[in-house]
Amino acid sequence: MRCLQRQRIFYLWKEKMSESLTIVIVGGGTAGWMAAAALVSVATDKVCDVKLIESDQIGSVGVGEATLPQMKDFNDSIGINEADMMAKTNATFKLGIEFVDWGKKGNSYIHPFGKFGDPVSGVDFHQLWGKYKKMGGVKSIEAYSYAVQACRMNRCDFPVDDQAEINSTYAYAYHFDAGLYAQYLRKFAEERGLQRTEGKIVEVKQDSESGYVKSLLLESGEEITGDYFIDCSGFQSLLLGKTLKAEWEDWSPWLVCNRAVAVQSERSGDFPPYTRSIAKANGWQWRIPLQSRTGNGLIYSNHYLSDDEATNNLLRDLDAPAVKDPKIIRFSAGRFKKSWQKNCVAIGLASGFLEPLESTSIYLIQVAVTNFLKLFPNKTFSSALSNEFNRLTDIEYGRVRDFLILHYKLNERDDGELWRYCRQMSVPDSLQMKMKAFKERGYIDSYKYGLFAPPSWISVFIGQGLYQEGFDPYISNLPDGQIKTKLDELEVMIQRRVELMPQHAEFVADYCPSKM
Amino acid sequence: MIMNQRIKNIIIVGGGTAGWMTAAALSKTIGCRSCKITLVESEQIGTVGVGEATLPLINLFNKNVLGLDENEFVRETNATFKLGIEFADWRKVGHSYFHPFGHIGVDMDGISFMHYWLRWYKAGGGLDFSRFNAETEAARSLKFMRTTNEPGPKVMPDIYYAFHFDASLYAAYLRRYAEKLGVSRIEGMIESVNQHPDNGYISSLVLKNGETIEGDFFIDCSGFKGILIEQVYQAGYYDWSHWLPVNRAAAVPCESAGELLPFTRSTARESGWQWRIPLQHRIGNGYVFCDQYISEDEAADKLLSRLDGRALDKPKSLRFVTGVRKKAG
Incomplete structure (x- = not known):
């Protein structure tokens, strides 16, 4: 009996081998x-063979x-050692994003990776703060976020697990050198058996009947066949866009910026545990502190600013000398309506583009990779899986889109055509409803999965001047005095604990000093 | 304004x-x-x-919103406990399966339990997956208990339950x-x-x-x-009757009979299905059907002939269209 079972297992195993997928x-x-690192770490060679084709001639x-806290989950889940990765990518910590001059000039607020206070008797904390403000309170809601206070004081440390502690109320992400991170993952994946082929693709061959991608012909004459193809070819979208001619959804009427000029500068004394986004007359500038240097870029629309002007403006506004020549990147906001079609899944810029205002690019890669692993296909090419993948992708992209548009819509700036346009533009219904629900009653939907959680919406709504006018009726159950006491207690608790944290620069030097 | x-x-x-x-x-x-x-x-x-018959989320309503004492609520409503629903004769006559509350197995290394079980099943393993669900096992042996919160390592999974009342x-x-x-x-x-x-x-x-x-x-x-x-x-109505064509029910209580089952039973019938909901003082029964396939009188007769105990009333007739209002407000 046991022998028979073993034979059967062997038979199934052989069958499985023959069914093993090749993913290119x-x-x-x-x-x-x-994608490569996740595939090799989760799916063994019994499940699939993974090949990656790239050309050193084509830069990335x-x-x-800049990333979001979910990045840590991704790295942890595939077995990356954090300190090692950080040391080898010149990484620093990120507890949020500071938005400077957004909404109106002179404004500054931080979108933290952490919550504001806890609900009291079932009433959300931001309602308490809103009520306090109505009663004449002058303290910003930032006083009640541990993560914001850590940012403001340039401090960094690991959050603790014990939820009773105030320093459990935040999460962190990384700033890193994306080129070094890709190299790091390459080494990680190759050590686990990933086969990398150097070469430029000159032709994509499709099945004449079904249109499925059959193989890729390289410049060298080599032909790479596969069952599934993951298109990570960036803006050119070689498979999904160019070959399968997927339908594009244009979001540029809402997100009008279509150019970026990026340049690195020397590390300066300004070394905060957060990304900075500074609104400019016709766009916005990012500032990302790494251990080795600072990443900078200006995002703009060429309707309002020429490439030369943008480059000059960026170089003028650096806080330290540039270390390389500025690089211009062209894009258009939007995405392919379906990023999994036939036997091709596009991930990253090959599937769509949203400007890096909220550091969502790498997050969207991560979600696509994770969803692909969750819906891992076999040779039956089931549309049930691709439909579900596309549905999940729709939800994520739509929500991120709305959140980005919000930053542009809520502005009182009058120093640039861009801002006037954005202030007057009509936004998607889904965003209109969110803004209305917040204004009229301080209501924010919370999702079980995906971005963005209520504290993120709160920080941008309030940070850019959209205050709630109506309240959760249950707030009437709370006496004014109790609200004030709660707020004061929380503020003191946060201040006391943040003061014990090390400086960000110190913390980085201690935990993950650069090895590059 | x-x-x-x-x-x-x-x-x-x-x-x-x-x-x-x-x-x-x-x-x-x-x-x-x-x-x-x-x-x-x-x-x-x-x-x-x-x-x-209810679902486990009613506990959130009763306890967290209203703050009801569960034992009092059970007493006041003649309630019994429910661990899931048995579906008899649905797939085909003679077949039965149990839809339990609670979890089946545990996920390991980021892979859901279902995949482990499928793998084992394909390799010739004969175990029914319901063996890995505490609610099913308890229901089979007509047992019930609440989750105990004793200190020390957990010996039992949390028990998910609802009520018949x-x-x-x-x-x-x-x-x-x-x-x-x-x-x-x-x-x-x-x-x-x-x-x-x-x-x-x-x-x-x-x-x-x-x-x-x-x-x-x-x-x-x-x-x-x-x-x-x-x-x-x-407000208008989304009519879903092309997917869910049943549009009538005959309902009748009968005397308690046999062991007290900690689950609802749904038995597929010639033109619909029959429910059986055990309470402390009686059993609730009903035949849900589509009037295109069986008359109301015939359905009531069929229901009365398929009770476990003596009927306590005349069957009551209900008419409905499956669907939802287009806007609730």
Whole structure:
């Protein structure tokens, strides 16, 4: 009996081997190597063979150097050693994003990776703060976020697990050199058996009947066949866009910026545990502190600013000398309506583009990789899986889109045509409803999965001047005095604990000093 | 303009399960001090009250929202415990499966339990996956207990459960609860509805006895009729009967019989399905069917011939169309 069972297992195993999939990843930027690293770490060679094709001749965009806290989950889940990765990518910690001059000039607020206070008797904390403000309170809501206070005081440390502690109320992400991160993942994946082929693709061959991608012909004459192709070819979208002619959804009427100029500068004394986004007359500028240098870039629309002007403005506004020549990147906001079609899944810029205002590019890569692993296909090419993948992708992209548009819509700036346009533009219904629900009653939907959680919406709504006018009726149950006491207690608790944290620069030097 | 005005007068129309659950929840959370809460119902109308089996989320409502004592609630409503639903003869006659509450197995290394089980099954393993669900195993042996929170390592998974109860007793129990917290109940049939001439908002209800009931906000719990949402506002209805063609039910209670089962049973029948819901004092039964395939009389006869105990009443007939209102408000 046991023998028979063993034979049967062996038979199934052989069958499985013959069914093993070949997955070909096209392109080796952040998206390609994240997909490769995740695939080899989760799916053994019994499940699939993974190949990656990239060409050293084609550079990667690789400016997406700021991440979200979900990045840590991704790294942890595939077995990356954090301190080692950080040391080898010149990484620093990120507890949020400071938005300077957004909404109106002179404004500054931080979108933290952490919450404001806890609900009291079932009433959300921001309602308490809103009520306090109505009663004449002058303290910003920032006083009640541990993460914001850590940012403001330039401090950094690991959050603790014990939820009773105030320093459990935040999470962190990384700033890193995306080029080095891709290299790091390459080494990680190759050590685990990933086969990398150097070469430029000159032709994509499709099945004449079904249109499925059959193989890729390289310049060298080599032909790479596969069952599934993951398109990580960046803006050119070689498989999904160019070959399968997927339908594009244009979001540029809402997100009008279509150019970025990026340049690195020397590390300066300004070394905060957060990304900075500074609104400018016709766009906005990012500032990402790494251990080795600072990443900078100006995002703009060429309707309002020429490439030369943008480059000059960026160089003028650096706080330290540039170390390389500025690089111009062209894009258009939007995405392919379906990023999984036939036997091709596009991940990263090959599937769509949203400007890096909220550091969502790498997050969207991560979600696509994770969803692909969750819906891992076999040779039956089931549309049930691709439909579900596309549905999940829709939700994520739509929500991120709305959140980005919000930053542009809520502005009182009058120093640039861009801002006047954005203030007057009509926004998607889904965003209109969110803004209305917040204004009228301080209501914010919270999602079980995906971005963005209520504290993020709160920080941008309030940070850019959209205050709630109506309240959760249950707030009437709370006496004014109790609200004030709660707020005061929380503020003191946060201040006391943040003061004990090390400086960000110190903390980085101690935990993950650069090895590059 | 309206958003800054606090609602001071809420009217609930109808006093079935929906009406009294709403009244109880509002009186507990908003309270009747700053807002008047009134429920209008008529003893002449009667409730549907056959929905006697619930899902585990009712615990959130009973405990977290209302703060009810579970044992008291069970006593007051003649309730029994429910670990899931047995589906008999659904796939084919003679086949049966159990839909349990709770989890099946545990996920390991980021891979869901289902994949481990499938792998094992394909390799010739014979174990039914339901063996890895505590609720199913307990239901099979007619057992029940609550999760114990004893210190030390966990020896048992959490038990997920709901209740079978007498819905009329539940409504009566919640009525006492809500009235104690200040909800006022008005007996009466609604004759007509007045609307604001400007915006069409409902301003008051006129009862058959001539009484007028004014309110700021109205909650329609009038059952199938939809006195406000449909008769006044014509909200419209998504008709799902092409997918779920059953449109009638015959319901009858019978005497308790046999062991007390900790689960609901649903048995597929020639033109629909039959429910069996064990309470402390009786068993609730019903035949849900489509009148295209069987007449109401025939369905009632079939139901009476398939009871475990003596019928305690004449079968009651219900008519419905499966679907949902296009807008609830």
